[in-house]
Amino acid sequence: MQPLRAPARSDYSRPAPLRDPAPSRLAYRAERLWLTPMFRAAMRIGLPVVLVAGLVVGYLADGDRRAAIGQTVADLRKQIEERPEFMVSLMAIDGASVPVAGAIRDMLPVELPASSFALDLEAMRAAIEQIDAVADAELHIRPGGILQVTVKERQPVILWRSASGLQMLDKTGHRVANLRDRSARADLPVIAGEGADAMVAEALAIIHAARPIHFRVRGLVRMGERRWDIVLDRDQRIMLPEADPVSAIERIIALDQAEDMLGRDIATIDLRNEHRPTIRLLGGRVAALENFNGFQTKVPSQ
Amino acid sequence: MTDLYQSQRAMRNMRQAAMQRGVVAVLDVGTSKIACLVLRIENLDEDREDGLGSLAGQAQFRVIGAATTRSRGVRFGEIDAMQETERAIRTAVQAAQKMAQTRVDHVIACLSGARPRSYGLAGEIQLAEGQVGEPDVARVLAACEVPDFGEGREVLHAQPVNFALDHRSGLGDPRGHVGSRLSADMHLLTIDTAAVQTLLHCIKRCDLEIAGIASSAYAAGIASLVEDEQELGAACIDMGGGSTGISIFIKKHMIFADAVRLGGDHVSLDISKGLRVPLATAERIKTFYGGVMATGMDDREMIEIGANCGDWEKDRKRVSRTELIGIMRPRVEEILEEVRGILDAAGFDQLPSQQIVLTGGASQIPGLDGLAARILGQNVRLGRPLRVQGLPQAAMGAAFASTVGLCLFAAHPQDEWWDFEIPAERYPARSLRRAAKWFKDNW
Structure with a gap:
């Protein structure tokens, strides 16, 4: 049977074109x-910015909300910081003697275990380097939550006896530690006098030069913060010049080896003026010499 | 008179403002279509002395938006139903703006109808000092004897055409010349006030500012006459939809303009009546099969008229092309005869060169140049407008001659009367401005 309805034609379904396409x-x-450039810019950039800024400001105008946001952020931060991956539970100290390691442990500002975010390695390093016995410290956090402290200690090379007591100094003259008893470090030479710690290198050179008589050397004394005296046993004293004390001591040693000068009854050898070395005899010996001289003088008169 | 002078000056200032802003629209309100082009004003080579640049100075602007829409409410080139025309203008302007992606506020418009009438004016002054200065030009223009062109008429163009100094005539620019008697010829074009006021009102209703107004015959002339035709003398026949504009150029100046209130729409109307088809169908048949010169072949070429009324006999009706030509030709002949009459009245046969250029949408009828040669004279050619930068291909046809002419008019307006300063004598006797002007001129 033929349908009575005509098949739908696309021409009918299409809307008729506008007779007048004019815009209102x-x-x-x-x-x-909208085509005005300023307006367009304001709408496309200005309006969203103002809108978003207004919303944010409006939301944050309430103090409670600000506090809540701050709290949330802090909590989140704390959660992340306290994850086991970031926790430091141990401190390993390398290269330090037991007392220095104990001191380092005592001065650590945070209680372990602590988050690695809470550790200010730079500040800790500065604090550790404040310890006199520490020359150089290096801190880093090793995987596994270990705070690795690598310390280079100062090596004491000399003892300095001053008004405040006996101190060990390293080769730059920096204090290492106090020493209660000289005999605890009998291997180290002793220097004394004000300002002696600033000239440790020179003192070491003198001591090195005086090796042949080291068994007699009691120590060095800094005189007037400008020159050295070598104090020997038997109350002997060698007064060294301000300039080039090492060659002066070498001269003394040469004399000693040739003439056994230091074995004689000489109280002081004064080398302060290199052109005019002077010696002072021990008190009793002077009288004996005077007697001898008198005897000598008497003999011709007899 | 002063009123119009002031309003035309205001338009010139508006044009300056548009040039500053860099975007101006041209609007051609015609009977069959409304075209709107958006121009972007580019490098203004003010420093060049000859005023020309690349592309013979046409390169100062670029068309960045173009739109055309079917015209509504316009008859004989005059606005008939304002609301509808306003809507059509809105359509065109909006589409052009959309293409240009910018907003235009200044528009230069042209109108084709409004019964233009030309007057040749002459003025003469004695020069106070030997050399001609700019105030002297203004004075001689002001001295032109303005004819009484009646109530309800308004001056559309007032262009100085020729200057003569003592016995030397044909000066283009008399400034700096030395002489004692300066005389000027001016071409004055008047139109109906009502028509132009209606157009301006429609444009104002679209939130646009008028930056200038021109006769479409003049615009078509500057777009489709080549330079030597303008120089030697030629007539441009702009065959539009509702009216046919005629402008005569010599020495690069328009010296005459008129319009015939007949155009292509009348041909369509004749076809519609003759074949009893709707106007839209008639327009289509005219466009596809139209012609004015019948040949034997046309007897055998049958045209399906086509209708959708349901009556098979009527819907299947066919006419031969000869019949169609038989309907079209008398009307086209009538238009050309009218044009011939106007050209004769204007004394076109006195010109040294009598080139006739046919342009406008209706000039695209095949065979029109042959017919026009029989009626108007042998020197007839079909003209297409100048090519301007950025113009879409669709807007390059003869139908856009006056639109393109308006672009050129916008870029290089000719000096008109109102471009010169008002001479001091024209100010009221006791006005402060007269005193200020006197000081300005004398120091």
Whole structure:
């Protein structure tokens, strides 16, 4: 049977074209407004910025909300910081003697275990380097939550006896530690006098030069913060010049080896003026010499 | 008179503002279509002395938006139903703006109808000092005797065409010349006030500012006459939809303009009546099969008229092309005869060169140049407008001659009367401005 309805034709279903495609006055004005460059820029950039900023400011205007946001952020931060991956539970100290290691452990500002975010390695390093016995410290956090402290200690090379007591100094003259008893470090030479710690290198050179008589050397004394005296046993004293004390001591040693000068009854050898070395005899010996001289003088008169 | 002078000056200032802003629209309100082009004003080579640049100075602007829409409410080139025309203008302007992606506020418009009438004016002054200065030009223009062109008429163009100094005539620019008697010829074009006021009102209703107004015959002339035709003398026949504009150029100046209130729409109307088809169908048949010179072949070429009324006999009706030509030709002949009459009245046969250029949408009828040669004279050619930068291909046809002419008019307006300063004598006797002007001129 033939259907009575005509098949749908696309021509009928298509809407008729507008007879008058003119925009309405309002649409025309709106489009002109939209094509205005300033307006366009304001709408596309200015308006979203203002809107978002307004929303944010409006939300944050309430103090409670601000506090809540701050709390949330802090909690979140704490959660992340306290994850086991970031926790430091041990401190390993390398290269330090037991007392220095104990001191380092005592001065650590945070209680372990602590989060690695809470550790200010730079500040800790500075604090550790404040210890006199520590020359150089290196801190880093090893995997496994270990705070690795690698310490280079200062090596004491000399003892300095001053008004405040006996101190060990390293080769730069920096204090290492106090020493209660000289005999605890009998291997180290002793220096004394004000300002002696600043000239440790020179003192070491003198001591090195005086090796042949080291069994007699009691120590060095800094005189007037400008020159050295070598104090020997038997109350002997060698006064060294300000300039080039090492060659002066070498001269003394040469004399000693040739003439056994230091074995004689000489109280002081004064080398302060290199052109005029002077010696002072021990008190009793002077009288004996005077007697001898008198005897000598008496003999011709007899 | 002063009123119009002021309003035309205001338009010139508006044009300056548009040039500053860099975007200006041209609007051609015609009977069959409304075209709107958006121009972007580019490098203004003010420093060049000859005022020309690349592309013979046409390169100062670029068309960045173009739109055309079917015209509504316009008859004989005059606005008939304002609301509809306003909507059509809105359509065109909005589409052009959309293409240009910018907003235009200044528009230069042209109108084709409004019964233009030309007047040749002459003025003469004695020069106070030997050399001609700019105030002297203004004075001689002001001295032109303005004819009484009646109530409800308004001056559209007032262009100085020729200057003569003592016995030397044909000066283009008399400034700096030395002489004692300066005389000027001016071409004055008047139109109906009502028509132009209606157009301006429609454009104002679209939130646009008028930056200038021109006769479409003049615009078509500057777009489709080549330079030597303008120089030697030629007439441009702009065959539009509702009216046919005629402008005569010599020495690069328009010296005459008129319009015939007949155009292509009347041909369509004749076809519609003759074949009893709707106007839209008639327009289509005219466009596809139209012609004015019948040949034997046309007897055998049958045209399906086509209709959708349901009556098979009527819907299947066919006419031969000869019949169609038989309907079209008398009307086209009538238009050309009218044009011939106007050209004769204007004394076109006195010009040294009598080139006639046919342009406009209706000039695209095949065989029109042959017919026009029989009626108007042998020197007839079909003209297409100048090519301007950025113009879409669709807007390059003869139908856009006056639109393109308006672009050129926008870029290089000719000096008109109102471009010169008002001479001091024209100010009221006791006005402060007259005193200020006197000081300005004398120091």
